[in-house]
Amino acid sequence: MGEETTKEEEEEFEPKIVGFTCNWCTYAAADLAGTSRKKYPPNSRIIRLMCSARLDPMFVLKALLNGADGVFFSGCHPGECHYIKGNFYARRRIAAIRTILKQLGLDNRFKSYWISASEGEKFANTMKGLAEEIKELGPSPLRGKVL
Amino acid sequence: MKGVERKSGDLEGLFKGLLDKKAVDCLILPHRVGNNVAHMMVTDKEKIESPVPAIFAPSFSVNAANVVKGWTIGEKIGIVAKPCEIRAAIELIKLKQMDKESALLISVDCSGAFTNQDYADHAEEIGDWVDSAKVEELKGKGIAIREACEICDKRLADVGDIGIVRRDGDNVTVVGITDMGVEALSAIEDISLEDKDIDRSEETEKIVAEAKKKKEALPEISSVEALEEFLRDCIVCKNCRDMCPVCYCKECFFDQPLGNPVGGDLLNIAELRGAIAVPANQLMYHLTRVYHVSTTCVGCGACEDACPKDIPLTRLYPVIAEKVQEIFEYVPGKDVEEPLPFTVYEEEELEDKLR
Ligand code: SF4
Ligand code: SF4
Numbered sequence: 001m002g003e004e005t006t007k008e009e010e011e012e013f014e015p016k017i018v019g020f021t022c023n024w025c026t027y028a029a030a031d032l033a034g035t036s037r038k039k040y041p042p043n044s045r046i047i048r049l050m051c052s053a054r055l056d057p058m059f060v061l062k063a064l065l066n067g068a069d070g071v072f073f074s075g076c077h078p079g080e081c082h083y084i085k086g087n088f089y090a091r092r093r094i095a096a097i098r099t100i101l102k103q104l105g106l107d108n109r110f111k112s113y114w115i116s117a118s119e120g121e122k123f124a125n126t127m128k129g130l131a132e133e134i135k136e137l138g139p140s141p142l143r144g145k146v147l
Numbered sequence: 148m149k150g151v152e153r154k155s156g157d158l159e160g161l162f163k164g165l166l167d168k169k170a171v172d173c174l175i176l177p178h179r180v181g182n183n184v185a186h187m188m189v190t191d192k193e194k195i196e197s198p199v200p201a202i203f204a205p206s207f208s209v210n211a212a213n214v215v216k217g218w219t220i221g222e223k224i225g226i227v228a229k230p231c232e233i234r235a236a237i238e239l240i241k242l243k244q245m246d247k248e249s250a251l252l253i254s255v256d257c258s259g260a261f262t263n264q265d266y267a268d269h270a271e272e273i274g275d276w277v278d279s280a281k282v283e284e285l286k287g288k289g290i291a292i293r294e295a296c297e298i299c300d301k302r303l304a305d306v307g308d309i310g311i312v313r314r315d316g317d318n319v320t321v322v323g324i325t326d327m328g329v330e331a332l333s334a335i336e337d338i339s340l341e342d343k344d345i346d347r348s349e350e351t352e353k354i355v356a357e358a359k360k361k362k363e364a365l366p367e368i369s370s371v372e373a374l375e376e377f378l379r380d381c382i383v384c385k386n387c388r389d390m391c392p393v394c395y396c397k398e399c400f401f402d403q404p405l406g407n408p409v410g411g412d413l414l415n416i417a418e419l420r421g422a423i424a425v426p427a428n429q430l431m432y433h434l435t436r437v438y439h440v441s442t443t444c445v446g447c448g449a450c451e452d453a454c455p456k457d458i459p460l461t462r463l464y465p466v467i468a469e470k471v472q473e474i475f476e477y478v479p480g481k482d483v484e485e486p487l488p489f490t491v492y493e494e495e496e497l498e499d500k501l502r
């Protein structure tokens with residue numbers, strides 16, 4: 001994508017979003033959304049992790065630097081981690097990396113949620129909302145850069 | 148607090164005593180090298196130079212903690228250094244890169260330091276010790292302390308096991324901060340400790356206020372574009388990592404194939420993206436490092452000093468790290484018993500920082 005996007009192109013902009021989800025909750029919720037035919041936009045590519053705590057903030061950096069327009073993470077609600085406390089540790093790391101991204105004006109391109117296995121509908125709605133938010137922001141400033 | 152009075156030129160006995168009484172097996176401390184100051188590791192007390200005012204010299208070479216990173220042997224080492232070096236050592240203890248019992252940490256009051264180059268060029272004028280008035284006077288002549296020091300608000304010798312505090316003139320008070328420190332001092336023959344009432348709150352306030360002003364005046368890196376421009380000349384030599392006392396991985400990601408792709412790997416990535424910057428991973432390297440030192444960066448400026456391309460890294464590392472430290476209300480190197488932020492959690496916290 002070039003520097004100057006025409007109005008038409010902007011309207012057509014379909015964001016690329018990379019999602020990291022925990023196997024025990026949000027990944028199942030995405031499944032549930034699918035099997036119960038809840039519609040949500042197809043912008044997200046989802047990568048399954050075995051636990052929130054597997055989310056290395058470097059994954060987020062790498063996705064953004066490779067031109068993802070948005071990145072999200074979603075895991076079990078605090079207190080409901082399959083491994084008891086993985087998401088408590090993850091939350092600290094997420095807060096830290098978002099603080100760093102905020103400095104560069106990139107924090108609004110990385111969002112985190114808590115979505116349990118039974119919340120298929122919440123997952124679909126969250127994806128809808130996220131796609132809209134990122135669309136609103138436009139293409140990532142890192143897209144297409146020689147990095 | 149227990150302490151003892153000395154003259155700044157009369158500290159030799161203290162260090163000799165520590166070695167003599169086996170309070171430590173060796174000492175790392177600054178010493179004169181020509182026009183400049185560097186660290187040495189001493190085991191023989193006769194090698195302690197007399198007098199030893201080099202410990203106060205406002206010159207920064209290596210962060211002494213970086214030298215003892217991985218000091219996991221039982222022998223006890225005494226480190227005489229500036230507060231930022233001692234704070235880095237404390238972080239290394241928490242990171243299990245050093246054993247608490249095998250380090251006697253001795254902090255020395257600091258007024259801010261010049262780069263080795265600036266110090267050597269103006270050694271005569273700068274001398275062995277500068278107070279804040281002298282720092283300003285020199286600045287007027289175009290000789291300025293490092294940017295890391297200008298924004299440093301933790302320059303007083305109140306960390307570690309022992310503190311060496313400058314009073315007026317050449318009066319110095321040596322205080323035991325921890326039990327280990329008091330014990331080490333008490334072992335020395337000609338030292339008899341007295342109760343000291345040292346209140347430095349006024350001094351601290353002044354330093355904090357001045358540092359804050361300087362910090363606010365620093366140019367901010369506030370966008371991706373600004374960061375790209377800031378790092379424009381970076382050749383990814385990773386000196387900033389190697390000289391950083393709190394960057395401690397035995398096998399850095401950026402020395403491995405994924406982080407440092409060569410040959411076919413490099414070509415594959417170029418093919419995938421059409422074009423890539425080389426050396427590869429410049430932005431990824433720095434952003435990863437910012438994250439990795441985000442809770443432990445002590446703001447010593449060793450990274451900036453080490454950069455062959457003169458990139459003012461103080462504006463990147465300590466400045467962003469401080470923002471992360473703020474959300475965890477964590478001050479690196481302040482308290483050896485306080486857990487590292489990423490090793491603990493509260494059940495309810497930080498929800499406003501997630502989306
Ligand atoms: S960063 Fe602070 S403690 Fe370290 S040399 Fe500079 S002023 Fe001194
Ligand atoms: S020392 Fe300077 S040139 Fe080398 S990697 Fe760090 S910023 Fe880049």
Ligand code: SF4
Binds near residue numbers: 387392394443451
């Ligand atoms: S990042 Fe730079 S300022 Fe921070 S601890 Fe490492 S060398 Fe010192």
